[in-house]
Amino acid sequence: MTKPEVTIGVLALQGAFIEHVSHLQKAVATAKAGSKIASAQISVVTVRTVEQLSSVDALVLPGGESTSISLIAERTGLLEPLRDFVRVQRKPVWGTCAGLILLSDQASKAKKGGQNLIGGLHVLCQRNHFGRQTESFSCNLALPFTNPYDVDDLFPAVFIRAPIIEQLLDDSTARLGALKIEDNSEESLVVSAPRLEADKDDATAVEIICQLPDSTGTEAGDIVAVRQGHIFGTSFHPELTPDVRLHAWWLEECALPFVL
Amino acid sequence: MSEKSSTPRPPVDDKLLAANTSFTLKTGLAQMLKGGVIMDVVNAEQAIIAERAGACAVMALERVPADIRAEGGVARMSDPKLINEIIDAVSIPVMAKCRIGHFVEAQILESLGVDYIDESEVLTPADQTHHIVKHNFKVPFVCGARNLGEALRRISEGAAMMRTKGEAGTGDVTEAVKHIRQINQEIRKAANMPDEELFVYAKELGVSYHLLKDTARKGHLSVVNFAAGGIATPADAALCMQLGCDGVFVGSGIFLGHNPEKRARAIVQAVTHFNDAKVLAEVSTDLGPAMVGRTVESLKETEKLAGRGW
Numbered sequence: 001m002t003k004p005e006v007t008i009g010v011l012a013l014q015g016a017f018i019e020h021v022s023h024l025q026k027a028v029a030t031a032k033a034g035s036k037i038a039s040a041q042i043s044v045v046t047v048r049t050v051e052q053l054s055s056v057d058a059l060v061l062p063g064g065e066s067t068s069i070s071l072i073a074e075r076t077g078l079l080e081p082l083r084d085f086v087r088v089q090r091k092p093v094w095g096t097c098a099g100l101i102l103l104s105d106q107a108s109k110a111k112k113g114g115q116n117l118i119g120g121l122h123v124l125c126q127r128n129h130f131g132r133q134t135e136s137f138s139c140n141l142a143l144p145f146t147n148p149y150d151v152d153d154l155f156p157a158v159f160i161r162a163p164i165i166e167q168l169l170d171d172s173t174a175r176l177g178a179l180k181i182e183d184n185s186e187e188s189l190v191v192s193a194p195r196l197e198a199d200k201d202d203a204t205a206v207e208i209i210c211q212l213p214d215s216t217g218t219e220a221g222d223i224v225a226v227r228q229g230h231i232f233g234t235s236f237h238p239e240l241t242p243d244v245r246l247h248a249w250w251l252e253e254c255a256l257p258f259v260l
Numbered sequence: 261m262s263e264k265s266s267t268p269r270p271p272v273d274d275k276l277l278a279a280n281t282s283f284t285l286k287t288g289l290a291q292m293l294k295g296g297v298i299m300d301v302v303n304a305e306q307a308i309i310a311e312r313a314g315a316c317a318v319m320a321l322e323r324v325p326a327d328i329r330a331e332g333g334v335a336r337m338s339d340p341k342l343i344n345e346i347i348d349a350v351s352i353p354v355m356a357k358c359r360i361g362h363f364v365e366a367q368i369l370e371s372l373g374v375d376y377i378d379e380s381e382v383l384t385p386a387d388q389t390h391h392i393v394k395h396n397f398k399v400p401f402v403c404g405a406r407n408l409g410e411a412l413r414r415i416s417e418g419a420a421m422m423r424t425k426g427e428a429g430t431g432d433v434t435e436a437v438k439h440i441r442q443i444n445q446e447i448r449k450a451a452n453m454p455d456e457e458l459f460v461y462a463k464e465l466g467v468s469y470h471l472l473k474d475t476a477r478k479g480h481l482s483v484v485n486f487a488a489g490g491i492a493t494p495a496d497a498a499l500c501m502q503l504g505c506d507g508v509f510v511g512s513g514i515f516l517g518h519n520p521e522k523r524a525r526a527i528v529q530a531v532t533h534f535n536d537a538k539v540l541a542e543v544s545t546d547l548g549p550a551m552v553g554r555t556v557e558s559l560k561e562t563e564k565l566a567g568r569g570w
Contacts, residue, residue: 013532014316016291048533063292064316065352071314072532075525097292110351127351133375134398136285160288161353161375240288 003041006259008251009056011082012046013072015064015098019239020247021046024060027248036256037248050081058092058255059085061099061118063160063237066107066127069098070116079116086120088198092230092255093120100233101125101163108166110191119193121231122206124167129222129235136160141210141224141236145253146245156243157224157236164235165223168206204229230258286400286420289353289375290484293317293421293507297497297528298486300324300511303342304349310514313524317353317376319509320346325382325429326512326551329563335383337365343372355402360569361387363396370399376421377401381568382428382511389570394418404488406439406566408446408472409465411481416468422481424505425566426489429512431553433496435566436489440503443481450476480504489566492517492550494530494543501534518548 010020024044031037047053061069073079086093086103095103102118104125130136140154206228214221224235232254238246296316301307307318322338323331337358347354353375358365360379365386369377379392381404394401395418404425405411411422424443426436450461450472458476462469475481487500488509497508508531514524526543533539561567 012295014295014314016294018294019291048536064294065292065296067311067352068296068314068316068528071312072528075314075529076532132347132373133285133289133353133400134370134373136289138285158284158288160285160292237288240284240291 003039004260006040006042006058006256007056008042008044008255009047009052009059010044011059011061011069011099012048013064013076013078014068015062016237016239017046017060017062017064020060020062020096023239023244023247024251027244027251030244031248031252035252036260037251040256040260042251048076050077053078053081053085056091057259059094061093061095061102062239063097063099066098066101067115070102070118073118074116079118082118083120083193083196086118086231087196087202090230090258092232092258094232094234094250094254095121096234096237096239097160097162100165100235101127103231103233104165104193105169106190106192107163108190110189114189115191117191117193119196121226121228121233122169123165123226123233124169124190125163126166127163128161129164129166130159130162133161136162139212141212143210143225143246146249155238155246156241157238158240159224159236160240162224162235164212165226165233168208168223168226170206210234227254230254282398283418283420287483289400290402290421293353293486294484295532296507297524297531298355298507298509299514299524300509301346301515304345306515306520307346307350307354309521310524311350311352313521314528315352315524316507317355318346318350319355319357319378319511320374321357321382324512324515325565326431326516326553327429328382329429329554329565335359337362337369337383340368340372343369343374347373357383358392359383360385361390361392363392366392366397366399366401370397374399378423379403379419381425381565385568391417391570394420402486404566404569405443407442407465408450408475409467410569411443411485412465412467412471412475415481415483416471419483421484421486423486423488423509424500425569426487426491427556427559428489428565430490430556430559431492431513431516431551432556433490433492433499435556436487436491436496436500437503439489439566440487440500440505443485444504447475447479447481451479490553490556491527492553493523493547494526494540497527498530498534498540501531507531513551516551523547523550 210225211220355376400420402421403414424439487505492513
């Protein structure tokens with residue numbers, strides 16, 4: 001029996017896309033027998049054009065500068081096709097850092113120029129939550145689903161000028177422009193993705209996957225990973241450490257179930 | 261900036277603060293800048309134009325290299341007031357230059373909250389022998405190099421990102437091309453050497469054997485490498501990308517040309533679609549004259565900036 005062919009794309013307009021390509025390839029190469037990954041013929045490609053986007057079954061939106069990526073997407077004629085991919089066709093996507101910002105329905109702390117979002121993930125994302133580069137940090141996260149055999153095995157997470165998920169916008173009335181922008185000062189400018197016809201029948205709930213400990217280290221604090229059906233978002237960079245568990249998990253549990 | 265350090269960062273695991281982890285954070289930001297264009301800006305207004313054009317970061321400085329060249333005199337770190345104004349104006353990372361070896365300028369820039377420091381030959385060097393020990397800083401550094409020896413010495417000192425030196429402020433891309441090719445050639449040469457020869461080659465280049473061996477094995481520098489120095493057109497930028505660079509710095513080329521915003525946008529598109537001649541033709545169309553520039557050959561030896569750095 002021939003294996004079904006699956007093409008995973010990594011958006012390659014700007015940022016750390018090669019790292020995702022090689023992590024995905026490594027996750028495919030090291031897949032366990034009997035897994036969904038092993039049951040498919042998976043190829044990983046970079047996506048820079050509309051034609052390339054239409055050839056992929058699932059897409060990773062990498063880290064980079066979210067303003068650059070959205071401007072380049074707009075000028076390459078990719079912004080609307082990306083919205084269609086995520087919100088109309090509802091193909092599986094994963095955004096890391098800048099990618100998470102782009103997938104959010106709303107983002108705060110945009111500067112004067114504003115920013116175009118793809119949207120689809122019903123959250124309000126805060127850019128550069130922790131501050132500038134000297135506030136970047138790494139820490140170990142408990143992501144037990146990436147290793148069911150050893151729940152104490154923590155996942156190394158790198159946060160670089162990272163965003164966080166400030167608020168879940170599950171209630172559909174609170175989403176997409178319906179939310180009043182209360183504070184229009186420069187620091188807290190909120191931008192929203194435009195509303196689409198297809199949003200009406202989208203009632204998938206947002207699930208919190210991971211929270212950082214708060215500043216005392218005792219209670220759950222900032223939300224750094226969420227899943228809403230076919231959309232997965234992380235504010236950290238699993239592509240910057242050698243660990244491919246999260247990529248393997250995403251392929252197995254988030255991407256392939258929607259594709260195969 | 262309002263967000264000094266009041267943000268609720270979780271307590272960080274000490275184990276993870278080992279040198280290699282903090283280096284991962286430094287090189288990590290450079291990885292996020294890949295495939296992007298970093299633009300020289302001299303005020304907040306230009307920074308906003310650069311961000312709107314799609315720059316992945318801006319380099320804050322008082323005078324662009326072409327003006328430093330024209331006006332002469334000692335070129336130093338910018339006034340913190342200017343850097344703060346630029347930091348406040350844009351959401352993309354802000355870099356700033358300090359003089360070679362001037363670790364106090366670097367301390368000042370770090371305290372201002374810049375995201376990257378360029379220990380740059382474009383400014384007048386403060387030390388004729390030593391570079392800054394960049395490991396001592398939390399903020400990452402980018403440095404220029406003409407060849408593999410320089411690049412690996414800077415990485416040993418803690419640089420988390422490299423760029424070619426090129427010849428800044430000329431609008432002539434020849435030197436950048438020369439430096440990209442030189443580094444690639446030397447890495448290929450090292451990759452074909454047995455250990456005995458690598459030890460001798462390390463001595464010749466004035467670099468650590470282990471770092472050289474690691475670089476040879478990887479086939480590229482262990483940190484991100486951008487092109488810089490003389491890039492003035494979308495075609496120049498795509499040339500550097502096709503030669504294997506991870507992104508480009510554009511200095512005088514944008515704001516000294518006509519219609520800076522259009523040219524900046526075109527260079528951003530050219531770096532993303534560097535392999536697509538159709539897109540390159542489209543974005544190169546009707547940009548107006550590029551900066552006049554000077555050929556590198558017309559410069560006197562003393563006018564060349566790339567020779568600075570040791």
